Amino acid sequence: xxxxxxxxxxxxxxxxxxxxxxxxxxxxxxxxxxxxxxxxxxxxxxxxxxxxxxxxxxxxxxxxxxxxxxxxxxxxxxxxxxxxxxxxxxxxxxxxxxxxxxxxxxxxxxxxxxx
Numbered sequence: 001x002x003x004x005x006x007x008x009x010x011x012x013x014x015x016x017x018x019x020x021x022x023x024x025x026x027x028x029x030x031x032x033x034x035x036x037x038x039x040x041x042x043x044x045x046x047x048x049x050x051x052x053x054x055x056x057x058x059x060x061x062x063x064x065x066x067x068x069x070x071x072x073x074x075x076x077x078x079x080x081x082x083x084x085x086x087x088x089x090x091x092x093x094x095x096x097x098x099x100x101x102x103x104x105x106x107x108x109x110x111x112x113x114x115x
Contacts, residue, residue, distance in 0.1 A: 004080050016082040025079070028072040032056050032064040036077060049081065
């Protein structure tokens, strides 16, 4: 496992465990930011990572992004990102009830595990 130095908005550094990958990704670079689209497994959804140049406001980035997203192209890129993990929970029983499918709610217990 390798670590890399990352800087936050205050200029402070951290040295977290880091993911490294070189591959073809959809990528665009402007004088305001760099953006890369990282597909999740299955490639049906992706995460867009935007790295602003120093001292660029979110409003400026958003304005330029909206104009330049059409320029995003598949390019061989080396990426390093801090390792992270996220998860989410969805309460399906209430959703099924709202959809008018009460029979489906019987399949789930209170912790939304399938019986």
